[in-house]
Structure formats: C-alpha cells, structure tokens
Amino acid sequence: MPATATAYRSSDADSVATLHRIVLQSLDDDQAADTISIPLAGKSSIADHMIIASGRSTRQVASMASKLAEKIKGETGRSPRIEGLPTADWVLIDAGDVIVHLFRPEVRSFYNLERMWSFGDAPAPEPEAPTDMSGIN
DSSP states (O other): OOGGGOOOOOOOHHHHHHHHHHHHHHHHHTTOEEEEEEEOTTTOSSOSEEEEEEOSSHHHHHHHHHHHHHHHHHHHOOOOEEESTTTOSEEEEEOSSEEEEEEOHHHHHHHOHHHHTOTTTSOOOOOOOOSOOTTOO
C-alpha cells in the first residue's frame, strides 16, 4: 500500500496526544471556527479523536486542510489521507488516530456530525437552519 494511503493507528497515548495537539494548534493558527473534538477512544475503532471545524469559505477550508496535512507529515512523518479537497465544501483528513472534518458552515449544519458522534455523553450543539442548500449535492 502506498504511504499516502496508509492509515496510521498507534497504541501509544503520547503519540496520539501529540497528533491531537498538532491538529488543534494548526486549526487555531488558521482561524478555524467552532472547532470541537469528540473523543472516540473506547467507543469506536476508527480513531481516538474526531475533530470537526468550519472555515468561512471553500478557499479557507482547502487552505486549512493543505496546511494541516503538511504539518502532520512534517511533525509526525505520517501522510494523512485527504478526501474532498477539490470542492472543499467538506474535507476529510484521516491521520489514523485523529480524523478531521473541515466544513463550510452551511454544509456542516446540514450534515450535523456532532449529533451523530456525540454518543450521548454531552448534548450536541443545536444546528443552525441552513439558509441556502443549493450548493450541497
């Protein structure tokens, strides 16, 4: 399997925490909006953390995703898998232990992943009513 398609999972809590910190710091540096982190350890085998954040435009979403992938590769050696970059309405970055969803606000509201993955631990934020669904396929 090529390195760019390899999902990295680690049982090392320190490397998971480091990756989680890298992702959150990168999104903060790029002024991501409404960033939340959902702990998945012990609840799902897909990852230890799922992070959901918004960008103001497709350009910002694409930029955040590209910078995040570069930062993860540079600091951990992992080559995260990226899906959705060409349209950048919803970009998924799979770094193995941490999965990141970056959205335009109206697309995020439509799919409402926070509610789907909350597991009842905490109330999910109420979604905003979409104003224009014409750009969603």
